[in-house]
Amino acid sequence: MTWASTIAGSITTPNQSSRYGRKITGWIIHHNAALGGAGVLEMMRTGSKQVSANYQVMQDGDVWGVVPRENRSWSASNADWDAASLTFEIANDSLAPGWTISDRAYERVARTIAEDARWAGIPINRQTVRGHREGSALGDGGSYSTACPGGIDLDRLVGLAQKFSGSSLAGGDPSSIEEIPMPALIRHPNGSIGFVSDAGELDAISTLNEVESLKAVGLVGNWVQLPDKNIWDTLTARTARLRAQRATPGADVDEAAIVAGIAPLLIPAVVEALKGVGSGLTAEQVKAATEAAVRAVFADAAS
Numbered sequence: 001m002t003w004a005s006t007i008a009g010s011i012t013t014p015n016q017s018s019r020y021g022r023k024i025t026g027w028i029i030h031h032n033a034a035l036g037g038a039g040v041l042e043m044m045r046t047g048s049k050q051v052s053a054n055y056q057v058m059q060d061g062d063v064w065g066v067v068p069r070e071n072r073s074w075s076a077s078n079a080d081w082d083a084a085s086l087t088f089e090i091a092n093d094s095l096a097p098g099w100t101i102s103d104r105a106y107e108r109v110a111r112t113i114a115e116d117a118r119w120a121g122i123p124i125n126r127q128t129v130r131g132h133r134e135g136s137a138l139g140d141g142g143s144y145s146t147a148c149p150g151g152i153d154l155d156r157l158v159g160l161a162q163k164f165s166g167s168s169l170a171g172g173d174p175s176s177i178e179e180i181p182m183p184a185l186i187r188h189p190n191g192s193i194g195f196v197s198d199a200g201e202l203d204a205i206s207t208l209n210e211v212e213s214l215k216a217v218g219l220v221g222n223w224v225q226l227p228d229k230n231i232w233d234t235l236t237a238r239t240a241r242l243r244a245q246r247a248t249p250g251a252d253v254d255e256a257a258i259v260a261g262i263a264p265l266l267i268p269a270v271v272e273a274l275k276g277v278g279s280g281l282t283a284e285q286v287k288a289a290t291e292a293a294v295r296a297v298f299a300d301a302a303s
């Protein structure tokens with residue numbers, strides 16, 4: 001059970017599992033969304049919350065070993081993605097709206113990535129080093145919609161890590177990095193607003209405050225008014241299916257919470273469909289029927 005030689009120290013945590021033979025293919029970068037780092041390290045040590053990372057990095061840049069490289073950390077609510085990744089949680093040195101990390105944190109994390117690239121035999125580039133919110137944008141398992149890793153400049157981190165690793169394993173031509181589409185807010189013709197994550201998942205937005213906070217962390221670049229509801233329906237179906245697949249046994253996901261999260265997306269469509277029939281159902285009945293429909297999607301995805 002090992003870490004890179006760059007660590008300042010290590011702790012033990014109950015929050016870890018086997019990789020079950022899964023080969024490591026890359027890194028996931030998270031920010032703590034908090035200053036310092038000691039609080040997060042202590043939370044991982046005690047297991048008071050079911051989260052962990054292979055490395056917790058303090059605001060001053062010291063890297064702590066938490067889950068040994070050989071094991072899977074619990075970083076992204078996605079067993080598959082975590083099992084194939086080396087994961088970093090990094091304390092911020094400023095809070096909203098910048099959510100930056102310190103220069104020394106960039107340097108220490110980059111050196112750690114450079115060493116672990118040799119250890120795992122994988123290249124360092126923007127396909128292998130991904131921020132949490134980039135989720136499944138590059139096709140390797142997703143996550144829920146999140147602003148994480150805040151203002152961490154992943155291009156800078158990758159550039160530094162490539163420099164430290166020398167050219168032999170750096171891999172990937174920086175000029176060929178794929179642009180990751182900026183997430184957008186979309187508006188259904190009936191007025192509903194949804195946030196489309198990099199991973200292509202749709203989350204319903206219920207208040208203007210949510211819109212403002214997404215703008216504040218730089219997560220939303222533009223508004224798209226849909227000409228008709230086809231795109232909305234497609235995204236809703238895709239999101240439901242992705243979440244249902246993720247909630248199959250062993251994926252560390254709370255199925256009831258996901259049902260509650262998906263149902264509101266479907267309610268406008270169900271209400272609209274019922275209008276034509278003149279069913280006279282109450283909003284509560286529509287909600288119950290919608291949740292039942294979402295459970296059916298889960299059952300379908302699990303089979």
Ligand SMILES: [Zn+2]
Pocket residue numbers: 029030031075132146148149
């Ligand atoms: Zn994260």
